[in-house]
Amino acid sequence: MGVGIQVENLNAWYGTNHTLQDINLHIPANHATALIGPSGCGKSTFVRCLNRMHETNPIGRATGTVKMGDLDIYKNASPVEIRRRVGMVFQRPNPFPTMSIYDNVVSGLKLNGFRNKRILDETVERSLKQAALWDEVKDDLKKKSGASLSGGQQQRMCIARALAVDPEVLLMDEPASALDPVSTSKIEDLIFQLKSQYTIVIVTHNMQQAARVAENTGFFLNGKMVEFDSTHKIFTNPRDKRTEDYITGRFG
Amino acid sequence: MSTQPSPMNFQSRTMRFNSLRRTAMNHLVSGLAILATVIVLAPLAAILFYLVYKGASSLNLAFFTQVPAPVGQPGGGMANSIIGSGVILLLASLMGIPVGISAGVYLAEFGRGKALGNAVRFTADVLNGVPSIVMGIAIYSLVVMPQKHFSALAGGIVLGIMMIPTVTRTTEEMLATVPHAVREAALGLGVPKWRTVLSVSLRTASPGIITGCMLAFARVAGETAPLLFTAFGNQFWSFKLNQPIAALPLQIFVYAISPYDEWHRLAWAGSLVLIVMIMVSVTLVRIYASRGVLKGGS
Numbered sequence: 001m002g003v004g005i006q007v008e009n010l011n012a013w014y015g016t017n018h019t020l021q022d023i024n025l026h027i028p029a030n031h032a033t034a035l036i037g038p039s040g041c042g043k044s045t046f047v048r049c050l051n052r053m054h055e056t057n058p059i060g061r062a063t064g065t066v067k068m069g070d071l072d073i074y075k076n077a078s079p080v081e082i083r084r085r086v087g088m089v090f091q092r093p094n095p096f097p098t099m100s101i102y103d104n105v106v107s108g109l110k111l112n113g114f115r116n117k118r119i120l121d122e123t124v125e126r127s128l129k130q131a132a133l134w135d136e137v138k139d140d141l142k143k144k145s146g147a148s149l150s151g152g153q154q155q156r157m158c159i160a161r162a163l164a165v166d167p168e169v170l171l172m173d174e175p176a177s178a179l180d181p182v183s184t185s186k187i188e189d190l191i192f193q194l195k196s197q198y199t200i201v202i203v204t205h206n207m208q209q210a211a212r213v214a215e216n217t218g219f220f221l222n223g224k225m226v227e228f229d230s231t232h233k234i235f236t237n238p239r240d241k242r243t244e245d246y247i248t249g250r251f252g
Numbered sequence: 253m254s255t256q257p258s259p260m261n262f263q264s265r266t267m268r269f270n271s272l273r274r275t276a277m278n279h280l281v282s283g284l285a286i287l288a289t290v291i292v293l294a295p296l297a298a299i300l301f302y303l304v305y306k307g308a309s310s311l312n313l314a315f316f317t318q319v320p321a322p323v324g325q326p327g328g329g330m331a332n333s334i335i336g337s338g339v340i341l342l343l344a345s346l347m348g349i350p351v352g353i354s355a356g357v358y359l360a361e362f363g364r365g366k367a368l369g370n371a372v373r374f375t376a377d378v379l380n381g382v383p384s385i386v387m388g389i390a391i392y393s394l395v396v397m398p399q400k401h402f403s404a405l406a407g408g409i410v411l412g413i414m415m416i417p418t419v420t421r422t423t424e425e426m427l428a429t430v431p432h433a434v435r436e437a438a439l440g441l442g443v444p445k446w447r448t449v450l451s452v453s454l455r456t457a458s459p460g461i462i463t464g465c466m467l468a469f470a471r472v473a474g475e476t477a478p479l480l481f482t483a484f485g486n487q488f489w490s491f492k493l494n495q496p497i498a499a500l501p502l503q504i505f506v507y508a509i510s511p512y513d514e515w516h517r518l519a520w521a522g523s524l525v526l527i528v529m530i531m532v533s534v535t536l537v538r539i540y541a542s543r544g545v546l547k548g549g550s
Contacts, residue, residue, distance in 0.1 A: 056439055058364075084442030094433035098455050108441035111451050158437070165441060 002199030003069035003168045004029040005050065010064035012045050012054055019045045021223045023064070027216075032191055032200040034210035034231065037220035038246070043203045044091075046220065047171045050201065051086040052079040068169065084108070087162030087198075091174040093154035095146035095161075101137050104146035104157055108165035123164050131160035132190055152183025159190065163198075170194065172202040176209065188213050207247055211235055219243045303527060307520035315521060320487050320503065326514060330522050332489050334529070336404070336498035339491070340483055341473055343408025348415030348472075349465050353454075355416065356423020356461075361449050373424070380417035387414055388478030396482060404490075404497035407483030411475060415468040422464025426457040462541045466534045473530045476501035500526045 005027040012020035020042045027033045035043040048054040049062050052073060066073045073082045095104050103110065105124045114120070124141065128134040133156040137149070146157055155175060162170060172191070176184040191200055191213045204210050210217050211231055218228040219240075227234065227243045238244045245251055314329045321328025355372060363369025391410040396402055430453050438448040454461070479485070485502035486495075500522055507519035 051440065053436065053440060056436070080442050080444050082442075083440055088440040090433060090436065090440070092433060094431070094437040096434060096437065096452060096456070098458075107438070108443065111438065111441070111443040111447055161437075161441065 001168065001197065002030045004199065005169065005201075006065075006067040007050075008065040008067075010046070010049060010062065010066060012042075012049055012060070012062040014045075014057065015059040019223050020049065020062075023225050025218060025225060025228055027199060027201060029199050030196060031216060032195040032202060032214040034214035034217045035201065035203045035220060036205070036207060036210050036217060036246070038251070039205075041220040042223045043220045044173050047088075047173055047201055047203055050169070050171055051083050051088055053083070053088065055079065084112070084165055085167055086169040086171060087165065087167035089155070089159050089162055089170065089172045089175045092178045093151055093158050095149070095154050095157060097145065097147045099146055100142045101144055101146050101149070101157060102141040105160050105164050107161060127160040127164040128157075130163050130190075130194065131156045132186060133157060133160060150183075152179050152186065155179060155183065155187065156190070159187070163194075167198065169199045169201065172200065174203050174205060177205060184209075207235070219246060221246070300527070303520060303524040307517070307522075307524035310517040310521035311524070315518075315525075319489060323512075328518075330498075330500065330503055330518070330525070332486065333498040333500045333503040333522070334525065336483070336486065336490070337473070337500040337526075337529075339404055339493075339497060340407040340411060340479070340499055341469065343405065343493070344411035344415055344472060345465075345469060347408060347412030348468065349419055351412075352416045352419025352465075352468070353423050353461065355420040356427065357449060357454065359420065359424040360427035361445075361453065373421075376417040376420045379413075380421070383477075384414065384475050385477040388481040391478065392481035399494065401494075402482060402484030402496040403494045404483055405493045407479050407497065407499065408493075410478040410482045411472040414472050414475065414478065415465075418468035418471065419461075419465055422467070423457070423461050426460030426464065427453055429460070430456045459541065462537060466537055470530045470534055474501055474526060476505050480505075500529075 007023055007025045007027070010020055010023040011018070023046060035046065037043050045054060048060075050066060050068075050073075052062075054060045054062050056079075062074070064074065068082075068085065071077055096107055099107060102124055105127055106114075106120045109120060109123065125134065125138075128137065133153060136153060137144070137157075146154065149157060155178075159170075159175070176187045179187065188209060191202060194200060195213075200214075202210075202214065214231050216228065217231040217234040219226045219234065219238075219242075221242055227238060227240045229239070234243060235247060238247065314327055315331075316329060316334065317331050318327065318329035319332045320330065355376065359369055359373055363372060387410050391406055391413070395406040395409055399406070434456060435448055435453060438452045439445070443452070479499050479502050483499050483502065484496040485506065486498040488498075490497050504519045504522040504526070507515040507522065510516070
């Protein structure tokens with residue numbers, strides 16, 4: 001089951017560039033939350049702060065409190081442990097090029113030393129079914145390299161890979177932006193099904209996509225969160241003028 | 253009726269002219285590329301052909317089974333040199349490849365932009381440019397002198413050190429070609445950095461790294477100068493690592509500068525065997541490695 005995320009006074013920097021400024025927000029458990037905003041507004045940095053990937057950049061730095069359930073991820077936790085509980089799907093599909101489909105899906109388990117074949121087999125089947133890819137690849141799980149799949153299939157495989165470690169939160173950084181409309185709609189269907197079991201945070205440039213999949217939406221601009229509300233409210237009756245300007249296409 | 257060409261006509265004429273020029277240019281550049289390829293391949297083909305022409309006739313069973321015959325006696329072979337080269341190269345690879353790969357990993361994954369990283373990179377480049385005879389003298393005074401005699405071990409050490417810079421720099425360059433997204437995928441799954449480096453970065457870059465190791469191997473396999481002061485050479489069988497050992501390049505050198513025709517022929521045969529050994533070992537490693545990598549298993 002997913003957990004809720006409480007973000008308090010989150011600030012993030014790249015070098016001297018203050019990318020995120022005083023973000024406060026509650027992301028409810030087992031819902032999909034969309035983050036929208038123009039390029040460079042800090043949405044991606046924000047999700048990367050939620051699994052402490054931001055600090056893997058040598059010049060990345062973050063302060064503030066992020067509580068995942070009861071766990072303060074910036075205080076009493078190791079980044080590696082956090083990332084096992086928070087799955088991430090990136091903008092472009094990033095399969096491990098040397099691994100088969102099977103090994104890609106269970107890489108999170110295998111690379112952490114897990115070897116029980118029966119459980120690995122079960123995990124591969126479960127995650128690929130969750131990611132709606134099982135029927136397309138079940139016959140060549142170990143024969144084909146993960147990189148030999150189409151872009152849309154690769155991205156669903158990456159989702160399966162994230163789900164295989166049984167995370168509580170799934171972060172998706174523009175997961176469909178590199179995909180064609182058919183693959184995009186498959187990913188969206190997937191988000192719709194997965195949000196009953198996981199807390200999903202999805203960054204998107206596509207406002208229709210936010211409206212289709214997410215209960216709540218946050219609007220980011222220049223490193224600040226301008227507005228956070230139910231998706232319906234944001235798209236029909238935003239409080240802030242800047243939100244309205246953005247969603248009506250006046251800038252961005 | 254006007255005699256002036258219509259704009260349409262004029263345009264199609266220029267286009268035809270351009271297209272002719274483009275085609276001619278295309279043929280010219282392709283021709284130059286083919287010529288360059290031939291120039292590159294010609295020496296290799298010539299060397300191989302000449303070695304076979306000069307050396308093949310002296311190759312027989314004795315060459316591969318016997319030690320060199322004493323002066324004045326016919327026959328004899330280079331069996332001890334072939335095995336000796338194998339021993340020295342094995343020692344060199346066991347020392348040079350792990351150190352070289354580790355240093356390359358440090359440079360690519362941990363030492364980016366750090367003072368130590370830059371120092372290591374600079375040192376590797378300088379080491380690569382040190383003449384092999386200087387390497388031989390250095391190891392002579394550092395290993396052979398304290399030991400008080402020439403040894404297979406000293407030969408292995410000098411060739412191993414000579415392999416390090418090539419292996420280090422190719423490892424670094426090959427790791428740099430692994431997309432950042434692939435590393436992020438592993439880190440994002442909660443895989444620790446050391447494990448990401450070993451199981452993801454190195455594995456993705458392994459075909460290139462293996463090629464680098466093979467280049468380094470092939471380069472030192474034919475080295476003669478550094479072995480003169482270290483392995484020294486041996487006319488008899490020896491498998492002791494702390495004793496002088498025979499090596500193909502040394503034996504070729506001894507035979508080639510001798511005044512006997514018989515020995516000259518053996519030197520050609522030895523050169524042919526050396527080249528074939530290098531080509532075969534490089535090819536075998538490549539085949540084996542590409543199978544292992546493509547299999548995609550754990």
